[in-house]
Amino acid sequence: MSGVWIAVVVASLGCYALKLAGLSVPAGWVEQPWVARVVDFVPAALLAALVAVQAVTSGNELVVDGRLAGLAVAALALALRAPFIVVLVLAGAAGALVHVLMG
Amino acid sequence: MPADRSRTVRDSVGLGLAVGLYGVAFGASADAAGLDAWQAMVLSALMFTGASQFALVGVLGAGGSPAAAVGSALLLGTRNTVYGVRMAPLLAPRGLLRRAGAAHWVIDETTAMAVAAPDRETGRLAFWATGASIYLGWNLMTLVGVLGASGLGGTAEAALDSVVPAAFLALLWPRLRAGFAEHAVQRRVAVGGAVVAVVLTPFVPPGVQVIAAAVAVALAGRPRREVPA
Numbered sequence: 001m002s003g004v005w006i007a008v009v010v011a012s013l014g015c016y017a018l019k020l021a022g023l024s025v026p027a028g029w030v031e032q033p034w035v036a037r038v039v040d041f042v043p044a045a046l047l048a049a050l051v052a053v054q055a056v057t058s059g060n061e062l063v064v065d066g067r068l069a070g071l072a073v074a075a076l077a078l079a080l081r082a083p084f085i086v087v088l089v090l091a092g093a094a095g096a097l098v099h100v101l102m103g
Numbered sequence: 104m105p106a107d108r109s110r111t112v113r114d115s116v117g118l119g120l121a122v123g124l125y126g127v128a129f130g131a132s133a134d135a136a137g138l139d140a141w142q143a144m145v146l147s148a149l150m151f152t153g154a155s156q157f158a159l160v161g162v163l164g165a166g167g168s169p170a171a172a173v174g175s176a177l178l179l180g181t182r183n184t185v186y187g188v189r190m191a192p193l194l195a196p197r198g199l200l201r202r203a204g205a206a207h208w209v210i211d212e213t214t215a216m217a218v219a220a221p222d223r224e225t226g227r228l229a230f231w232a233t234g235a236s237i238y239l240g241w242n243l244m245t246l247v248g249v250l251g252a253s254g255l256g257g258t259a260e261a262a263l264d265s266v267v268p269a270a271f272l273a274l275l276w277p278r279l280r281a282g283f284a285e286h287a288v289q290r291r292v293a294v295g296g297a298v299v300a301v302v303l304t305p306f307v308p309p310g311v312q313v314i315a316a317a318v319a320v321a322l323a324g325r326p327r328r329e330v331p332a
Contacts, residue, residue, distance in 0.1 A: 007169035008142050011159050012149035014173065015180035019152075020206040022187015023196065030188045033326035039185050041323040042178055043154060044289045045296030047275035049316030050161045050175075052297040054268035057304045059166050070265025071272060078276045085124050087273050088266050095265020096258050 066098030107221060111229045118212055119236025122153075123244040128270045129156055130248020135263045136164025140249045147245040151238065152210050154274055155179045158313070161271065167310020174314045186214040193217060193226050208234030288323050295319030 022030070030036075055071045056062055070091035077087045126147065133143035138160055146156045155176040162172040187209045194217075196202040208230070216233040220226035252263060278289045296316035303312035 003169040004138060004142060004163060007159060007163065007172045008138075008145055009149075010169075011155065011173040011176040012146060014177045015150045015152050015155050015183070016207060018177065018180040019183045019187055019209045020203065022184040022189075022209060023191050023194070023202050023206050025188070027188050027191070030185055036185065037323060037326045038320050039181050040284075041289065041292045041320045042317055043182060044275065044278050044293040045299075045316050045319040046158065046175060046179055046313060047154065047271055047278075048293035048296040048319075049300035049313045050158060051268050051271040051275060052300045053165050053304065053309075053313055054161055054271055056301065057165065057309075059309055060305050062301065062304060066261055067265045067268055071268045074269035074272050078273060084121075084128075084273055088128055088269055091269030092262035092266045096262035099258055099261030 066095035066102070069098045070095035107225050108228060111216075111220065111225055112232050115216065115229065115232035115236045118216065118233055119240040122212060122237045123240035125153055125270075126241040126244030127248035127251070128266065129153065129160075129241075130245040130250070131252035131263055132157060132164070132248075132267050132270060133160045133245075134249045134252035135260070135267055136160040138163070138249075140246070140253070143245055143249040144242070147242045150176070151207060151241065152180055152183055153241075154182075154211075157271060157274065161267065162310040162313055164267070165309045165313075167313070168308060171308065171310030171314060175310070178314065178317055182211070183209050186210070190214060190217060190230070193223060194230060205230075208238065210234075210237070212237055285323075291322050292319050295322045 051071070055067045056064060073094040074087050074091040077090050082090070129147065130143050133146070133156075134140075138146075143160075146159065150156050150159075158179050159172045159176040162175050163169070187206065190205075190209055194205050196205045213230050213233045217226045217230040220229045255263060275293060277283060279286055279293060283289060296319040299316045299319055300312040303315055307315065
């Protein structure tokens with residue numbers, strides 16, 4: 001089994017176990033103030049990290065290319081409350097344009 | 104009340120269609136990260152929690168190890184545990200089988216719809232209807248996305264590479280918007296997470312910087328004391 005398949009299966013089972021735990025454990029275990037605090041803010045930290053890693057890194061290097069232009073366009077579109085699909089299409093178009101212009 | 108019930112079902116179907124668009128984006132991201140159609144489909148069917156799926160393929164696509172990919176998916180999956188605790192009294196699933204089934208659909212959207220419902224009966228209906236509609240739309244559109252993205256040429260691949268960070272930004276955006284609970288603190292944590300990830304990138308194996316970014320949660324500070332009304 002390849003590493004990717006192992007990651008797919010292990011993470012899927014793990015995420016399911018996290019869901020099942022919520023319906024199964026006594027509420028008091030999870031409703032500690034600091035647990036709620038961490039869970040409320042982990043998505044912001046991780047999603048922002050993923051935005052940065054996907055936009056400006058390649059392996060161990062920082063790389064500036066069309067992805068950053070796409071991200072800037074996406075941020076603008078989101079600020080203007082564009083629908084999700086419009087945001088993605090504009091970001092893709094910006095990335096493709098830079099790719100074509102830079103050769 | 105029949106009016107409440109039909110509106111709930113209608114809203115659930117609408118949400119399923121909207122989430123389907125994210126499914127296309129996920130399928131395409133999975134392809135861009137080098138996963139095959141089966142792996143993308145297994146993720147949507149079995150993991151069925153969007154942010155974790157995006158994180159898993161994002162880390163793998165960035166050259167991260169399977170362990171780093173699993174770690175970031177699980178960190179984002181902890182949200183669903185808290186949702187489950189909130190939903191347990193409302194769903195009150197009887198028996199192991201029903202609980203196991205209900206658990207699979209405890210995600211952002213089903214929780215939001217169920218909690219917003221005016222009463223317990225409608226809440227349950229909202230949970231099951233939204234779950235079914237999203238499960239169907241998400242899986243179907245993942246297939247569309249992964250098949251559509253495979254076999255793209257150079258320029259289309261550059262476009263797809265730009266779509267992936269934009270999709271993560273779109274997932275993050277609602278948390279930063281005025282109106283979300285403590286959005287100023289969310290913004291601080293998000294900036295912190297991005298900075299930690301970029302600064303660590305040259306020094307750690309790819310993917311590890313994403314998990315390490317969780318330390319930015321410390322910027323949120325201590326839990327607020329409940330203020331007595």
